[in-house]
Structure formats: structure tokens, C-alpha cells
Amino acid sequence: MGKLISPAFTTWPWVKWSEERELDIALRDGDKVWTWSEVSTQTNRYANGLLQQGVKRDDVIVGIAKNCIELIWLQLASVRIGARFAAINPKTPSKQLHQLVTSIAANHIWFGEGQETISGTWHHLQLINAEYGAVAATWQPTRLATLTFTSGSTGNPKAVAHSASNHLHSAAGLLSWLHFDVSDSWLVSLPLFHVSGLAIVWRWLLSGGMLVMPTEQGLLNDLAGVTHASLVPTQLQRILDSGETSQLALKRVLLGGSVIPTELTIAAQKQGIECWLGYGMTEMGSTVTAKRADGEPGVGNVLPYRELRIEEGEVWVKGESLTLGYYRSSGIIDVANEDGWFETKDLGSVINAELHIHGRADNMFISGGENIHPEKIEQVLLTHHEIDNVIVVDVPDEEYGQRPVAVLVSNTGKIPAKLVEFTQDKLAKFEQPIRYEIMPEHLLISGIKISRKLVKEWVDSLPITA
Incomplete structure (x- = not known):
């Protein structure tokens, strides 16, 4: 376990890094790069562009697109002006898409390039590179910042509300164990509409490292210049099978999936790639437990800033990263019980301080x-x-x-x-x-x-x- 990282910021994370690491590269999209100073300036410009289009504090802004640099700018600009940002899967059928944006009373929608639009009471946004200027909103980390829809794998998707503080605590807990600092870079290898993709952005903002956007040239090419990535086992297996791992700078991989073959993580380690795995959920801002892959069936120990207990075979969690609640047009619905615990419906046990997951109560x-x-x-x-x-x-x-x-x-x-x-x-x-x-x-x-x-x-x- 590493040194405990503090999630505390006295200003917007990109402003802090622009002051401390002004000329260091913060963001890369293909051949284009931005320093922390440029990220801070550009975020301000896009924030003013939103204000010019009538976006107000507490408005809900939806971005519908595959992973792209514009979604990063839209999220940062939305948070900067005190609006609430939600990304939605661009492959969502139009009828369901209409239902999702209506359920959260979206005020504005930005559609990515080539994305089919839908009509409604919302305003169609543009990403306007406006003049640099003062933005009235102040840094308030506990304010609602993002809405992330659950996968809906066992029911209808729910919009999970998080503050910047929730996200930063989530990132700080993981990065206290999984090393990622200012000299490292993390590929946005998972969708930004999913909590595990969104979590990459907040780990970047916490650490002051570099965020790298995917290209159209394939995963192997994208991994060539990054130190960290979030992958599923089949992706890692294909990378190892390519025989080109010697060309990679990849140091650490956070693996997702219910089964992670021991042979795979051993093979990766021989190539100098450290593999991590864990257990998490949208409501907790991503990862709850984690460990370096060791071939054992557990999913790791409880990360800092979280708590976990087993109640009659069910996993209960709480902590600084726990959602503010499920967001509806009528308001926020609390997810915790009277003692502050979120009852996950995951079945599990703790053996030697390590969590073991056995399934879902509602799937049995x-x-x-x-x-x-x-x-x-x-x-x-x-x-x-x-x-x-x-x-x-x-x-x-x-x-x-x-x-x-x-x-x-x-x-x-x-x-x-x-x-x-x-x-x-x-x-x-x-x-x-x-x-x-x-x-x-x-x-x-x-x-x-x-x-x-x-x-x-x-x-x-x-x-x-x-």
C-alpha cells in the first residue's frame, strides 16, 4: 500500500495544475497536445461559450457521442459553470434516449459529429470557443457535478449523481495504492458515459498527470505512448499475443471483468505490465476494493475513503465516494439506508480482510x-x-x-x-x-x-x- 493521497483542492483541479505545472503536457488527442495552462484557458473559453448560449448554474447538460476530446471539454466547462454534466451512450436507440434525457429534465444537449439528433424541450448546444473572461461560479467541491447512468443490466438505467468531491475521493483512494503521478499518462480506453471511463478523467485531474484520448488507429497503437490503461482481459490477451509489448510504455493495467485468468496476469507481469483488479459500482464512483492480481479468487481489500460490511450475505458499502443519490426531474432520491449504508444486492463474504463476490441477490x-x-x-x-x-x-x-x-x-x-x-x-x-x-x-x-x-x-x- 502506498502513501494516502488527499483529495482536497482549494480551486478547480486544472487551475491548480496550471499554476504549479504551467508548461507540462496535460492532454493529448492524436498529434494535438495541451499544457495545463492551455487546459485551464480552454476550459474557461468553452465555459463562457456555454454561458453565451443561455446555460445556467444547475442546468443539466447532456453529451451524446463516442469518446472524443469534445466530451472532455464539455464536461470540464459544465463543471466550471456549476452545471450538471451527463454523457449518454451514442448507440442508445432514439426512443430510449428520449426517455433518459427526459427523466433527468435535460436543459441542453450536445450531439457529437455524425450523431443522430432527437427533438424535445431541450436546447441543442454547440461547443463555442468564446473569448476568455471571468466566470462567476466558485469552486464548491460538494455541489452536484455529474450524472452517470447505470448500465441497466438488471433493470432500467438510473442517473447516479456525484459531486467533484465524490469523484476526487474515489480517485484518491485508488491512487493511494495504484501508483499514478505527474509523470504518467492514462488512456481513455473506456466509454465516458460509463463510470469506469469517467473515473479515468478524475484520476487525471487529481494526479496532474496526462490524459490521452483514443485514436482511430486501434488499441495497440494508442497504448504505445501511455503508462496506464483500463482494459478487459480479452484486450490484454490480444496485446500480449501481438508480440509487440516491447514497444509499449505500459506500466499498469486496471482490469475489469468477472474472470481474470492467472496465466494472463503472469504473462503480462513478465512483460513488465503490472495488473490490478477490483470491485466497484456506479453508485460508489467506480472502484470500492482493489488489489494487484495475485491469482487468488478475491477482489481485493477496501480502498481508503470507503467502508464495507457484509450483512446477511449481502455487501453493504458507504464512504466519501458514495453517490448523492439517484437523480430524477423531481429531485434526488437517497440510496442509503438510515445508517448511511448502500445495500448493493451483491452477495459476498470477507475472508482474511479480502472481499469475495458470489453473485447478485436479484439474479438468483x-x-x-x-x-x-x-x-x-x-x-x-x-x-x-x-x-x-x-x-x-x-x-x-x-x-x-x-x-x-x-x-x-x-x-x-x-x-x-x-x-x-x-x-x-x-x-x-x-x-x-x-x-x-x-x-x-x-x-x-x-x-x-x-x-x-x-x-x-x-x-x-x-x-x-x-
Whole structure:
């Protein structure tokens, strides 16, 4: 464990770094770079551009685009004037998109290049590079700053409200253990509409390092000039398989995913890449527990500025990064219980101070009197070399009540052969899926997480065959 990092700022983070590290490179987008001084100036210009378009303090600003430099500027400018920023997945179907922006009473929407627009009561924003000038809003870190929609993997997406203080505490806790300082750079390798992508931005603002935007030249090219990245195991595996790791400056990787093969992290370590993993959620501003990958099944110890307890097998969390609440047009709905704990519905246990996750309480179903946790089946299937992702859902069964069906993302495009034999010594008979399906393309566009709810609806719509 490293030295505890303080999340305290007396002014906007980019202003602090512009004063202390004026000429150091802060931001890179392809061949274009900005120093901290230029980031501070440019943020001010875009903030004034928003004010010129009638944006007011506490207005909700939505950005709809794939990862791009404009989304970074829009977020910084929104926070600078005291507005509330939300990024939304650009692949969201227009009907659902309309529902999401209406649910948070969005006042203004910025659409990225080539993005289909939607009409409503909101104003269509432009990113205007206005004249530099004074902005009245003062630094108030506990004010609501961002809205991040949950993945909706088990239900309808919720808009999770965080302050700058929440985000900075989240970043400070992780970076107290996972080293990232002014000499390092972090690639924005995850979507900014997801909390794990948003968290990268706040780690950058906390540390004063460099933020690097992705290009159209592919992940391997993007990783060539950065020291840190957030990846899923399949991405890291492809990087190692490329045989070009010697050309990378990559020092540390924060891995996400339910199964992280020990062989993968050992191979990465041999190439000088330190692998970290953890457990987190949107409500806690990203990571709650973390550890350097060690081949053991746990997801790490509780990070600074967080607390965790197990209550009747369920994980409860609280801390300085806990959301202000779920944001609705009518106001903020508190997520904590009367003692300040957020009841996650994740099932887990703590063994030797390390958290172990067993599944979701609301995903469990009963088959022939036996409790089935889909996550256990998914973890087994994800160890198969041809399976990149999998969601297990239940289907009705006259004899057993419910039975498991596995919907796969296969790297061959086909259902792997002999899966029954593969699972028979790893799963109890009642846990073995009664059939396998290939994940349809339309279910892969929802973001980092595939929606379990939509997978269930799709499976239920399939014709029953003998």
C-alpha cells in the first residue's frame, strides 16, 4: 500500500495544475497536445461559450457521442459553470434516449459529429470557443457535478449523481495504492458515459498527470505512448499475443471483468505490465476494493475513503465516494439506508480482510429446489478459450420450475463444441445450462455491460424447440 493521497483542492483541479505545472503536457488527442495552462484557458473559453448560449448554474447538460476530446471539454466547462454534466451512450436507440434525457429534465444537449439528433424541450448546444473572461461560479467541491447512468443490466438505467468531491475521493483512494503521478499518462480506453471511463478523467485531474484520448488507429497503437490503461482481459490477451509489448510504455493495467485468468496476469507481469483488479459500482464512483492480481479468487481489500460490511450475505458499502443519490426531474432520491449504508444486492463474504463476490441477490433463481447463481456458471464458462462473454438467464421448466440457458459471445462466432463435457466436472448437474445460444448483435451495443434484462427478454422470445 502506498502513501494516502488527499483529495482536497482549494480551486478547480486544472487551475491548480496550471499554476504549479504551467508548461507540462496535460492532454493529448492524436498529434494535438495541451499544457495545463492551455487546459485551464480552454476550459474557461468553452465555459463562457456555454454561458453565451443561455446555460445556467444547475442546468443539466447532456453529451451524446463516442469518446472524443469534445466530451472532455464539455464536461470540464459544465463543471466550471456549476452545471450538471451527463454523457449518454451514442448507440442508445432514439426512443430510449428520449426517455433518459427526459427523466433527468435535460436543459441542453450536445450531439457529437455524425450523431443522430432527437427533438424535445431541450436546447441543442454547440461547443463555442468564446473569448476568455471571468466566470462567476466558485469552486464548491460538494455541489452536484455529474450524472452517470447505470448500465441497466438488471433493470432500467438510473442517473447516479456525484459531486467533484465524490469523484476526487474515489480517485484518491485508488491512487493511494495504484501508483499514478505527474509523470504518467492514462488512456481513455473506456466509454465516458460509463463510470469506469469517467473515473479515468478524475484520476487525471487529481494526479496532474496526462490524459490521452483514443485514436482511430486501434488499441495497440494508442497504448504505445501511455503508462496506464483500463482494459478487459480479452484486450490484454490480444496485446500480449501481438508480440509487440516491447514497444509499449505500459506500466499498469486496471482490469475489469468477472474472470481474470492467472496465466494472463503472469504473462503480462513478465512483460513488465503490472495488473490490478477490483470491485466497484456506479453508485460508489467506480472502484470500492482493489488489489494487484495475485491469482487468488478475491477482489481485493477496501480502498481508503470507503467502508464495507457484509450483512446477511449481502455487501453493504458507504464512504466519501458514495453517490448523492439517484437523480430524477423531481429531485434526488437517497440510496442509503438510515445508517448511511448502500445495500448493493451483491452477495459476498470477507475472508482474511479480502472481499469475495458470489453473485447478485436479484439474479438468483431456483431450479428443482436448488438455488442457482448465474454468475457462478458464467465464471466457469468464461474460462473456456473460445468464450469472450456470457450471460446466463433462467427459462421456465414444467418439472424443475426454472432452468439455466447460457447466451455466449464466442470469438469464433459459433457455440464451442463439447461444452457439456467442459462443464460436467466444474458445475453441479442442476447448474449445467440446458442449452446455449449465440448473443445477437443488437444486445452488444449497450456499453461495457450487456443488459441481463434484455438478454432474458430475447431468450424468452425465442421459439421453444424440442
